[in-house]
Amino acid sequence: MAAIARYAAQAGAAVVRAAGLDGSAAERKAPGDYVTATDHEAQAVILRVLAAATPNLPVLAEEAAAVDWERWGPTGAGWVVDPLDGTTNFTRGFPLVGVSVALLESGAPVAGAISAPFLGRSWHGFRGGGAFDEAGRRLRVGSRPGHHAVVATGFPFKAPGRRAGYLRMLAEVLERVEDVRRPGAASLDLAFTAEGVFDGFFELGLRPWDIAAGALLVREAGGMVTDWGGGDDPLAEGDILAASPEVHASLRAAVVAAGPTTGSA
Numbered sequence: 001m002a003a004i005a006r007y008a009a010q011a012g013a014a015v016v017r018a019a020g021l022d023g024s025a026a027e028r029k030a031p032g033d034y035v036t037a038t039d040h041e042a043q044a045v046i047l048r049v050l051a052a053a054t055p056n057l058p059v060l061a062e063e064a065a066a067v068d069w070e071r072w073g074p075t076g077a078g079w080v081v082d083p084l085d086g087t088t089n090f091t092r093g094f095p096l097v098g099v100s101v102a103l104l105e106s107g108a109p110v111a112g113a114i115s116a117p118f119l120g121r122s123w124h125g126f127r128g129g130g131a132f133d134e135a136g137r138r139l140r141v142g143s144r145p146g147h148h149a150v151v152a153t154g155f156p157f158k159a160p161g162r163r164a165g166y167l168r169m170l171a172e173v174l175e176r177v178e179d180v181r182r183p184g185a186a187s188l189d190l191a192f193t194a195e196g197v198f199d200g201f202f203e204l205g206l207r208p209w210d211i212a213a214g215a216l217l218v219r220e221a222g223g224m225v226t227d228w229g230g231g232d233d234p235l236a237e238g239d240i241l242a243a244s245p246e247v248h249a250s251l252r253a254a255v256v257a258a259g260p261t262t263g264s265a
Contacts, residue, residue: 190214
């Protein structure tokens, strides 16, 4: 299944790479949330690969979410697909975009792959078997202490009511780490965390296709992945903390210090 995920992600990445970074026209789904013809084309290729290889498994894909996540995701087995993570980056010619494919069983990722079409990078893994880059090198999370850590994040632009709580969290994180980055593609943030480029990643309100493959990679690379409350199912709510064990402890401490992220207070 990891090989299928890898092939599917690479097939989607080939479509994105062929489209090029020339400022594709985009349809605005919501403030800051866009879709292009390339999203749909990459998704169609990925779905054909998965249908041919695993015809009996359902697929939850960002641009054709025909499967009800609340009904299927927590208990069943199937694929989750993000055909172009970082569409805003893509439309502006910024090459940090990813293609993410993961297999879930009982709501948890068990195999997955991420491809970065314009970076020549890819990552894959499966539960209990490790995580690897495109050259077959095993991934390991970083070993830097919290005060030397650089962590990635994403802003909750789709959830205005959570911004104040997120900003409190960001302020607490900045007290505990060296610096914070905001590249704009959660799948790549997680892949880079798994290989120790970043020491952690935190964000609110993501969807399963954004984080399933990346969460698997971080765990298989020796990291910790939880929701903001410390629970082991970040896919359920989309609030994710992923990091090396030491940095994860720093992020959890920041969550506690920041207080609730719901509402506008």
